[in-house]
Amino acid sequence: MRVIGIDPGTRHLGWGIVRVQGTRLSAEDYGIVDLDGRLSIAERLLQIDRALGEILRVHEPEVAAVESLFFAKDAQAASKLGHARGVILLLLAKAAIPIHEVEPARVKRAVTGRGRADKRQVALMVKAVLGLRELPGVDATDALAVAITHAQQVFFERAVHRGGR
DSSP states (O other): OEEEEEEOOSSEEEEEEEEEETTEEEEEEEEEEEOOTTSOHHHHHHHHHHHHHHHHHHHOOSEEEEEOOOOOSOHHHHHHHHHHHHHHHHHHHHTTOOEEEEOHHHHHHHHHSOTTOOHHHHHHHHHHHHTOSSOOOHHHHHHHHHHHHHHHHHHHHHHHHHHTO
């Protein structure tokens, strides 16, 4: 199974493809879509549509895990992030890719064991879990962490299902 993890953003959108083989996880590809902050929000949303659409076409993920909104102090930033998430969710829905939304604290707990872990701790655990040689950029690392979190949920559900027989 190939899971795409997405860390939404209107300046930097992180993405990562994690392959799940049994209980083994590996990073197939990852990156950051850097958006031009001088452009209007509408133009950046169009950039997200084009870039993420191409990523989906090339990698053909079977499932998507998208980081959900967190409550921010800046309402305008939260609104823009909501717009970006809307484009992402629409693209995934149009591609008939099942979508799982994951809260940021759950990602941190799943990857590090602590819901208040900092970005460096998350990055180091992502590197270790996926056997990466170097740390990706922070947005790509966050996206990979989102994909790992979903994969762990799948492992858990399979284990519960097998135990219930």
